[in-house]
Amino acid sequence: MTGDWTEHFARFRDMAPGRINLAAHSHHDWPDVSFAGQGLAWIDAARLAGDKWDLVFGELIPAVQAGIARHLDLPDPATIAFAPNTHDFLRRLLSCLPVRRPPRVLTTGAEFHTARRQLTRLAEDGLILLDEVAAEPFATLHDRLLGVIAAGGHDLIYLSQVLFNSGATLGDLAALVRAVPSPETLVAIDGYHGYLALPTDLSAIADRAFYIAGGYKYAMAGEGCCFMHCPPGYGPRPRDTGWYAAFGTLTAAPGSSIGYPADGGRFLGATFDPSGLYRMRAVLDWLAGEGLDAGIIHRHAIALMRQFLAGLDALQLEALSAENLITPLGDPAAHGNFLAFRTEEAGALEAALAQRGIASDHRGDVLRFGFGLALDEGDVTDALERMSGLQI
Template sequence: MSHKSHFRRSLEADPERLHFAAHSHHLWPDVSFDAHVQAWLDAARLADRKWEQIFAEIIPRAQGHIARRLGLSDPSTIAFAPNTHELVMRLFSCLPRERPLRVLTTDSEFHSFARQAARLEEDGALEVTRIKAEPHASFTERFAEAASKPGWDMVYLSHVFFNSGYAVPELARIAQGVSNETFFVIDGYHAFGAIPVDLSAIQDRVFYLAGGYKYAMSGEGCCFLHAPPGYGARPRDTGWYAAFGALEDAQAPGAVPYARGGARFLGATFDPSALYRFNAVMDWLDAEQLTPAALHAHVVRLQEQFIEELGKETLPLREHQLVVPLAEKSRGQFLTFESRAAADIHQRLLAANVVTDVRGDRLRFGFAIYHDIEDIGRGVARMCTALG
């Protein structure tokens, strides 16, 4: 399966580049360019009235795409924001202020949550318990046991860990043990669009965060939250868009009104062009029958070929350095090598126009549908020159 022709603009922008960082900044397919232009044209044509079209057509389409990919029965539970940090803060604003919040999470969360939680912890606003993600083989058991204890205000967990690629299995099992009063939040940024996700069994119990920057191929500015009914009815961190469609007669007299569904988590004015891109990419994926399962199967084949080719060379990256081995099926869309030389290898590869990314002593390679087997061979050959 090769879909390079659909990424012509991105690939021709730097023909010599081997972009093995789809897990970081996925290249955009050509349909996103036309969609971005359409957003401009609609703004020129409609001016102030563009928001009527965005809320009546663009947002519902995007909600539908997400609901189908996550197994959600009600697309209206989806709220959008420019980034996940904004949504995390809105979730925190639903919880009590008069005491420190008790939060259970892991030591492997992305910075949008980890940094903010650490800062609030400094001020005594949070009491955070962090479960080690590794060893992965025992993680679900250890985290489920901790999550089942009473008293948590929030349980926050990545579906796929950004620093390893390990995909947490049995999310439903973990959710079943969490108190009904607790906010259970799943960060799905490295899962959405990369691996099959089915939240149907737990959709009324979990929040789910993700966005367009990675495997949704839509770029910045299109993040979303699935907000289950009955949780966080009135976030204190709120923007005026959260009042759209609110039924004031259903609110307490004099109270700030909120919309129903996920719209209660909306903020204020945002750049809607990301939603245009997102819808165009999702429409294209549907037309090509490129499901998350099909995309993942393609990437797994490339990963296996990459490891096979590495094994033929004397490079400072070996299969035994994989944080999540190929044999582990609970794996996301990238490979992570652990090496004290990770930063140096990253820089040397970048100088050879092989794009990867590094997190401390971990080097990540992410393949995508704009790669084929020939790219793997070219990449390894170039790595031999850069690292030999």
């Protein structure tokens, strides 16, 4: 049996009562507390006008930092910076790299579009040298990455904790980080599909690796509230810098008038909409009150995934057969909270499912189904019933 937290998502579900959202990996339902958080953002803006920023930086941001740090076992919440999207952080990391030669960047062949598009474009013009490790076969990915990382020669290593187009994980993150031979190399982990989906303990690598995630998926807080843990001393002076990075205790390099704080604030940009942080604080407080963490969320998702797969076996849908499933199931640490099927009919299936009120999504020839706290066993049963007789 799984738990049932659907009552906490009543507002979101009631807005589209005929929809079954099997796309938690793409757009997770928001819990009701986020509605109150959004409203409070408006009220504080009206009550305080420009003075709201004292509250945002003095109360809101420290509260959200502390909540994130608890879930990631980070020793110092002040290492966390915020931005409207993860692309802002990628740009700032790239702006920390050497400029007298094309820097060398290592990544996988299965990064999300944010990184893949930007890195590929820079490589086209010879502004970076891009090394990609093939994601498949997943069973050997960790060891193959270890070998390439240990060989050295990279200025930035940018890797996803959970690969967006399969649900496969990189395995032991600490082992990958420890394999980096040069202390000059920046290491960044894209945790967007891992944060609050997989139990993640960063304590062993908090002093060495950046970690990037956000509220849009399993953090359940929506758009506009992304964050990055910034290890002390790495990337001390991003060239891509906004005026919000001028807050706090600043230190300027010799011969420079531009100072930066030593904490995560050095990676801040400029004026942003803080309402996403209000929602995120509300969600983090709700999780704490309910005693929920990534371990519980992951176990809940796995139970629903198993129910869904058993039902698909009974339906005998060829495109969604076990042979087409590419998510590496078995070890709970080897996958995230969504299932990925490789099929030429991925796009047509997504459209057919949408006609039956089932939200899924596809990326190329991969159809994805995501599971989270907003779903219960009854939702999965209902989805399977709607899929009966599905033909493409």
